[in-house]
Each structure stands twice: as C-alpha cells, then as structure tokens.
Amino acid sequence: MAEKLPPGLICACLIDRNRSAAPAAAKQTKAIAEKIDAETVMGPPPQGSIAYTTPWQALKEHVKEIDKTHLRDLLAEEGRTLALIKEYNGIYCDFSRQRVTEQTLELLYNLAREAQLQQKIDAMFKGEKINTTEGRPVLHVATRARRDQKIFVDGKDVVPDVWKVLDKIKDFSNKVRSGEWLGVTGKPIKNVVAVGIGGSFLGPLFVHTALRTDLTAGAAAVGRRLRFLANVDPIDVARALDQLRQEETMVVIISKTFTTAETMLNARTLRTWLTTELGEAAVAKHMVAVSTNIELVTAFGIEPQNAFGFWDWVGGRYSVCSAVGMLPLSLQYGFDMMEKFLMGANDVDDHFARAPFESNLPVLLGLLSIWNVSFLGYPARAILPYCQALAKLAPHIQQVSMESNGKGVDINGKPLPFDAGELDFGEPGTNGQHSFYQLIHQGRVVPCDFIGIVRSQQSVYLKGEIVSNHDELMCNFFAQADALAYGKSPVELRAQNVPDHLIPHRSFTGNRPSLSIMLPELSAYQVGQLLSLYEHRVAVQGFVWGVNSFDQWGVELGKVLASKVRQKMNETRTGNRKINAADAFNPSTMFMINKYLEGKNVLTYPEPRDVFPGDLLKPKD
Ligand SMILES: O=P(O)(O)OC[C@H]1O[C@](O)(CO)[C@@H](O)[C@@H]1O
Numbered sequence: 001m002a003e004k005l006p007p008g009l010i011c012a013c014l015i016d017r018n019r020s021a022a023p024a025a026a027k028q029t030k031a032i033a034e035k036i037d038a039e040t041v042m043g044p045p046p047q048g049s050i051a052y053t054t055p056w057q058a059l060k061e062h063v064k065e066i067d068k069t070h071l072r073d074l075l076a077e078e079g080r081t082l083a084l085i086k087e088y089n090g091i092y093c094d095f096s097r098q099r100v101t102e103q104t105l106e107l108l109y110n111l112a113r114e115a116q117l118q119q120k121i122d123a124m125f126k127g128e129k130i131n132t133t134e135g136r137p138v139l140h141v142a143t144r145a146r147r148d149q150k151i152f153v154d155g156k157d158v159v160p161d162v163w164k165v166l167d168k169i170k171d172f173s174n175k176v177r178s179g180e181w182l183g184v185t186g187k188p189i190k191n192v193v194a195v196g197i198g199g200s201f202l203g204p205l206f207v208h209t210a211l212r213t214d215l216t217a218g219a220a221a222v223g224r225r226l227r228f229l230a231n232v233d234p235i236d237v238a239r240a241l242d243q244l245r246q247e248e249t250m251v252v253i254i255s256k257t258f259t260t261a262e263t264m265l266n267a268r269t270l271r272t273w274l275t276t277e278l279g280e281a282a283v284a285k286h287m288v289a290v291s292t293n294i295e296l297v298t299a300f301g302i303e304p305q306n307a308f309g310f311w312d313w314v315g316g317r318y319s320v321c322s323a324v325g326m327l328p329l330s331l332q333y334g335f336d337m338m339e340k341f342l343m344g345a346n347d348v349d350d351h352f353a354r355a356p357f358e359s360n361l362p363v364l365l366g367l368l369s370i371w372n373v374s375f376l377g378y379p380a381r382a383i384l385p386y387c388q389a390l391a392k393l394a395p396h397i398q399q400v401s402m403e404s405n406g407k408g409v410d411i412n413g414k415p416l417p418f419d420a421g422e423l424d425f426g427e428p429g430t431n432g433q434h435s436f437y438q439l440i441h442q443g444r445v446v447p448c449d450f451i452g453i454v455r456s457q458q459s460v461y462l463k464g465e466i467v468s469n470h471d472e473l474m475c476n477f478f479a480q481a482d483a484l485a486y487g488k489s490p491v492e493l494r495a496q497n498v499p500d501h502l503i504p505h506r507s508f509t510g511n512r513p514s515l516s517i518m519l520p521e522l523s524a525y526q527v528g529q530l531l532s533l534y535e536h537r538v539a540v541q542g543f544v545w546g547v548n549s550f551d552q553w554g555v556e557l558g559k560v561l562a563s564k565v566r567q568k569m570n571e572t573r574t575g576n577r578k579i580n581a582a583d584a585f586n587p588s589t590m591f592m593i594n595k596y597l598e599g600k601n602v603l604t605y606p607e608p609r610d611v612f613p614g615d616l617l618k619p620k621d
Pocket of ligand 1: 197198199200254255256257258259260263316317403552555
C-alpha cells in the first residue's frame with residue numbers, strides 16, 4: 001500500500017504507526033516531517049503562479065474601487081447593464097448583478113490572456129495531453145462532435161469511433177424499444193436500472209430529470225422506467241428494484257474503470273437478482289455494460305457485443321455525452337431525442353472554442369467566478385434553477401466543479417498561493433427560498449446563479465388566479481436577484497414604520513452578487529447547451545488558476561483505507577473476533593468498528609447466503 005501513496009502520506013502513515021511514542025514527541029516529529037516533506041516534494045509556492053503576475057495584482061488593487069460601489073448604484077446605469085447582458089443562440093445571460101464594472105471585465109480579460117487561456121482552450125480541442133498527471137487528452141467535446149467534424153488524438157481522427165458507438169447505441173436502443181430485443185422469457189424490456197456512481201451516475205441523472213418533464217420526451221418514454229442505483233446502501237438497492245420484474249428489466253452497468261468498489265458490488269448484486277429468478281441465460285439478455293475496460297466487462301460475464309465502449313480521454317464527470325449517458329437515456333427516450341441533446345452541447349462547444357472572450361459565455365462565467373472567489377473572497381456558489389426539471393443540475397455540477405478544481409497544487413505540482421475551486425451547492429427555486437436563502441440574504445455572501453425558462457413544458461393556470469404557475473415561479477426568479485442586489489436599508493424600514501428594535505433584524509445589506517441565465521425552453525437541445533456551458537466554465541477557472549482540472553487524486557486515499565477496513569472486517573467475521581490493536585487502526589476507529597460489529601450482530605445471518613432487499617425484515621428461520 002505504501003508505495004502507492006504520495007510521500008507526504010507515507011510520512012503520516014509511518015508516524016501513525018508509531019503510536020507508542022509520547023503524544024508531544026509524535027506531534028513534533030510529525031510537524032518536522034511535514035515541513036521536510038512540503039519542501040522536498042513540492043517546494044515553495046511558485047513565483048510563476050498566476051497570482052504573482054501584474055494582471056492578478058491589478059485585479060487585487062481594483063477590488064478597492066469596487067468596494068466603494070454598491071450594486072444598487074451600479075444597476076442604475078443602463079449603459080453598464082446593456083454591456084453586461086450577453087446572448088448566444090437563445091441563451092440569455094445577465095451579468096449586471098455581478099459586482100463588476102466594464103473595467104473589471106477588461107482586467108479579467110488581461111488575466112485570461114496572461115494565463116494563456118485561449119491557447120489552453122485550443123490545446124484541449126486539439127487533443128493535446130493537457131491532463132498531464134494521467135498523460136491523457138481531455139476530449140469530452142469529441143463525444144458530441146458532429147459526424148463531419150474531425151478531432152485528432154495522436155494523429156488519429158476519433159470522431160468515426162465516437163459515431164460507431166453512437167450508431168451501435170441507436171441500433172440497440174431501437175431494438176429494445178421496438179420489442180425486437182426480448183428478455184429471456186420472451187417479454188419486452190420496459191425497465192432499465194443504470195448502475196454507476198460519481199460521473200457514471202450524476203450526469204445521466206441530471207439529464208433524465210431534465211427530460212422527464214419534456215412532453216415529447218414524456219411521450220417517448222411512455223410505459224418505460226429508468227432507475228439509477230449508485231449507493232451500496234441496501235436501501236438504495238431496494239428502491240431501485242422496487243416493483244420491477246426481472247423478466248422485463250435490463251441492467252446497465254456503467255463504470256469507466258469497471259473496478260469501482262460500489263458499482264461492482266451492486267453489479268454482482270443485480271446479476272444475482274436476475275439469475276436467481278431467470279437463470280444464467282439472463283445475463284446475455286438482461287445485462288449490458290458501458291466502460292473503457294472491455295476486458296473486465298468480459299471477465300464479469302457480459303458479452304463484448306453487449307458492451308458499449310468509450311475512451312480514457314473522457315473524464316468520468318465529463319462522460320454523460322458518451323455511452324455513459326447516451327445508452328440508458330436512449331433506452332428511455334429514444335436515440336433521436338438524445339442526439340438533439342448532443343447537438344445542443346456541440347453548439348456551445350463551438351461557441352466556446354471560437355467566440356472572443358468578450359462574448360464567450362463559458363469564458364465570462366468562468367472569469368466572473370474567479371473574480372468572486374479569488375478577489376472578492378466569496379468561496380461558495382449557489383446554483384438555483386427556477387425549474388424543477390433542473391433539480392439535479394446542482395449535484396451534477398457540484399462534482400464537475402469540485403472534483404475538477406478542488407486542488408491544492410498547480411499543474412506542475414507546486415503549492416497554490418491561493419485557494420482554488422469553490423463550494424457548489426443548490427436547489428431549485430422556490431423550494432430553496434424556504435430553506436437556505438436566509439443565509440444568502442442576511443448571512444454570508446454567496447454568489448448565485450439564477451436559471452429561468454421562458455416557456456415551461458407544462459402549463460398550469462387556474463381561472464381566477466393572478467398569474468399561471470409558471471409565471472409565479474418566474475416572479476420569484478426576477479425578485480430574488482433584486483432582493484440580493486438592492487437589500488433593504490434602515491431608512492426604508494423606518495419609512496414603513498418598522499419598530500426600532502426590529503430594524504437590525506429586518507435590514508438587508510444588499511450588494512450580494514448573482515447572475516441570471518434564461519433559456520427559451522428546456523428541450524433536450526437546451527439541456528445539452530446548459531451542460532456544455534457549465535462544463536467549460538469549470539475548465540476556464542482551472543485554466544486560469546493553473547490547476548489540472550481533469551485528474552482527481554483526492555478521492556484515492558479514502559478508497560485505500562476503506563479497502564483495509566473491508567479486509568479486516570472480513571477477517572473478524574471469519575475469525576469470529578473483534579478488531580484489536582494488532583489490526584493497526586487508531587483507537588477511535590477500533591472502538592467505532594467494534595461498536596458497529598456488536599450492534600449489527602442481531603441482524604447478521606450465521607451462514608453466508610444471498611440476501612435481498614426486504615429479507616432482513618423477514619423473520620429468521
Ligand atoms: O466510472 P467509474 O470508473 O466507476 O468511476 C466512478 C467515479 O469515481 C470517481 O473516480 C471518484 O471516486 C469519479 O471520478 C468517477 O466518476
């Protein structure tokens with residue numbers, strides 16, 4: 001295990017094992033080790049960092065100017081507002097509620113030029129190996145390339161390979177949907193359970209949730225069910241399988257690596273669920289896979305013709321446009337609709353690659369986020385769609401953004417002299433208004449993305465009501481942005497006869513930044529546009545901060561430690577014993593695991609056997 005860990009962690013582990021030493025001495029040794037480690041492994045913060053450049057320093061100076069202004073006054077300038085409204089192919093972005101002037105934007109463009117942003121964007125689209133720690137290109141844009149586009153990796157055009165898989169998905173999903181592909185008992189397949197986690201789950205879930213309210217999509221999905229199984233929590237298994245009959249169900253195992261512990265355990269669980277009922281022959285008709293590792297898929301027992309491939313140049317969190325999303329979503333909605341989704345994403349890809357910074361929406365979004373995080377000092381960002389169909393946008397972007405830019409070192413491995421990344425969270429409005437908006441109105445400053453849709457896919461209007469349901473939703477969309485920007489002053493409150501003792505409680509400082517995005521509707525095309533917009537915004541931030549946004553080493557340590565716990569837990573089960581000091585956990589973990597083992601003995605079965613959801617609730621024989 002040790003040789004897989006970076007040197008800093010090896011030191012920490014060695015110290016951890018030296019538990020007999022006096023705590024003070026151990027603390028001192030640890031501090032010294034960490035210092036040596038930081039100096040020898042990473043070195044001092046790099047003078048080459050973007051933070052030491054003139055454009056960065058100019059922006060820092062500029063904060064003083066901005067601090068003299070209030071959004072209330074900035075919003076009074078119509079010329080400024082017009083300059084800060086940007087539109088591209090139906091996407092309307094109003095940046096006027098950002099704490100910026102036109103000069104701020106000029107300074108941000110200087111920063112982008114200093115960071116060689118355009119060159120980095122070009123390198124990405126050209127298939128250069130910009131994910132340097134894994135030696136890979138970053139080409140999720142190729143997964144939604146038009147058939148006639150050319151994108152090269154190591155001199156080979158990859159677009160024909162992309163379309164070979166897409167054609168296979170089209171053919172397969174048509175067969176399943178038309179009833180030409182039948183289950184092992186001759187029944188048509190009506191249900192799909194997509195098993196995957198992280199990027200192999202959140203993107204497809206986001207798109208599925210967005211399309212579920214599209215009337216056309218709804219029609220295409222009539223009588224069909226798409227469920228997701230991500231967590232190994234048995235409750236998640238139970239919910240995913242609830243009311244499903246094996247003979248009408250297809251299980252799609254989605255894993256880039258085909259090694260992710262949770263996904264593989266769930267894959268084995270669902271294989272057993274199918275074969276217990278239908279026999280071994282069920283695997284060929286009811287299980288398919290999406291992976292870059294076709295060897296492991298075959299070893300699992302899924303036939304290669306039932307495997308849908310993708311490539312190591314597609315990062316997991318950027319993979320929804322590959323077979324990862326396209327297969328389950330085409331089974332649910334039909335390939336034609338999903339092709340529109342791809343073309344929406346492709347449209348914004350083209351815009352991102354070519355448009356000048358001044359009108360490039362992902363670039364503007366990215367630069368403004370950098371302004372908020374690195375200069376104004378706001379570490380969080382709320383994604384607030386006034387659209388229930390976008391309920392899973394925030395969780396998806398949370399992974400895209402935080403797994404990409406949550407880094408402590410730059411692309412050359414040198415410590416960053418600033419905090420990169422931000423804390424992303426969000427909920428659809430108006431639900432969020434009745435939850436965490438209190439904090440963003442009167443507590444911490446959290447820059448907000450408001451997203452609204454002009455024409456809803458559904459209409460609800462009761463005669464006698466002032467406005468329709470959708471208009472009501474949008475009234476809040478417009479109002480919230482102004483409430484944050486303008487606030488409410490004690491003078492205004494006094495004029496409304498608010499008693500003095502309540503004035504501090506009812507005052508709103510305002511001057512809280514937000515941006516508003518409006519889309520004409522939310523069909524598959526716009527969902528694709530929105531996805532690409534957010535993905536590239538994250539890339540812009542990473543390119544300017546100088547981090548590698550396309551690796552994710554930070555998720556590894558927990559996986560290694562879980563595997564040690566798993567092994568020890570298995571030993572205690574077979575050896576019928578508790579965890580003890582020889583198992584080399586710290587006292588806290590040792591006590592906690594033993595508490596867990598003691599507590600769950602009431603429910604464990606003495607003999608190993610397959611247990612399915614609901615079994616634990618049945619009386620024991
Ligand atoms: O698709 P896989 O290989 O199962 O990985 C699932 C997810 O796990 C992660 O590696 C994080 O643990 C993500 O980056 C990835 O999307």
